[in-house]
Amino acid sequence: MIKALFAAGPDRWDTYASPLKAAFEGAGLEADLRQDFAPEEVDYIIYAPHSDLQDFRPYTRCKAVLNLWAGVEKITGNATLTQPLCRMVDPGLTQSMVEWVTGHVLRYHLEIDRSVALQDRWLPYVPPLAEERPVTILGLGELGQACATALTRLGFPVSGWSRTAKDLPGLSCHHGTNGLRDALASAQIVVLLLPDTPQTANILDSNSLGWLPQGARIINPGRGPLIDDAALLTALDIGPVDHATLDVFRVEPLPEDHPYWAHPRVTVTPHIAAETRPLTASRVIAENIRRGEAGEAFLYVVDRDRGY
Structure with a gap:
């Protein structure tokens, strides 16, 4: 069972929980999606940079951090993040x-x-x-x-x-x-x-x-x-x-x-040009987890030196 930690804030949980679970099922993944795993149990982190999670060192089993947003500038400089970071292309x-x-x-x-x-x-x-x-x-x-x-x-x-x-x-x-x-x-x-x-x-x-x-x-x-x-x-x-x-x-x-x-x-205008869409973004997240489990290259991996 894949353990996916939703670390994008409680305000996003109600919006993303159902689409993510449906996307996991559609991708043939047996995944447990929660907000409260013990760090050492987590396989993947579904993330938004305003999350309270800022220290990635305890997540020793984590294979990738999957950003829900296109912007990654608030996380690329985090020295504790050693796992692959994937930006969102929704x-x-x-x-x-x-x-x-x-x-x-x-x-x-x-x-x-x-x-x-x-x-x-x-x-x-x-x-x-x-x-x-x-x-x-x-x-x-x-x-x-x-x-x-x-x-x-x-x-x-x-x-x-x-x-x-x-x-x-x-x-x-x-x-x-x-x-x-x-x-x-x-x-x-x-x-x-x-x-x-x-x-x-x-x-x-x-x-x-x-x-x-x-x-x-x-x-x-x-x-x-x-x-x-x-x-x-x-x-x-x-x-x-x-x-x-x-x-x-x-x-x-x-x-x-x-x-x-x-x-x-x-x-x-109040930052309304483009917003991550839960339905389509969840499919991107599920595809990257499927790739990780299959040993394939992740999509949209961030180049830390370039910052995106």
Whole structure:
């Protein structure tokens, strides 16, 4: 009998217990899922970084820690974690991110905010076609590639930037510092989907924001620390950024006195772009446990040096 410890907080238990048990059964696993095993009995830990479990040393039998969320920045630096750590790549989360990003890109492209604000006046506006609206996506992992595919299908010319070189069909790919400048230079809309690592912190700062064309829009459903907040506020006030839609922040919930709330060129959304979906995420967890028991390689193992 496989013993799987659910260490994602009691508030998540009611949401995940049934889908996980059903996924284990569907994968042919005989597994006991609980919140209170003795550490030395545990085979797998199903985890969320806000969990009270922070010392992994007693879990001597544990074969892997399976993260329920895509973000792993709060656990990768834990020196007691010596077991393989697997991040969550949830097809449900990916689909919701694609829908959210596509919706806000189209909102900017079609100037929907302007149309709503001018409802009492007849001022016709004909937007360009999608092929005339370049979009740049910073981050070409699972989420970035999925969003890029959706946007290219709508006709947008999409450029992508990643820390390492990539070659993806239908996409103009850039990497490195010079590549970042090239990717931003023509971007009328920028979407941030990078992980939070020391190398990506403040990737949009006073310097890189200055590479954008006048009137550029920014969409950040990735991680709050990707943007230097003070630099963005300045770029919104004096250019070149026309508007920013932000779903993630350095401190969440966003403090009531934060300048973003009152800024007329900022749209704040409460970290809703993408959420792990219990049904589909449970199947990912079950598949990784099946792999572990079969001696196969785990899916989505985190590279500790890269931080994701």
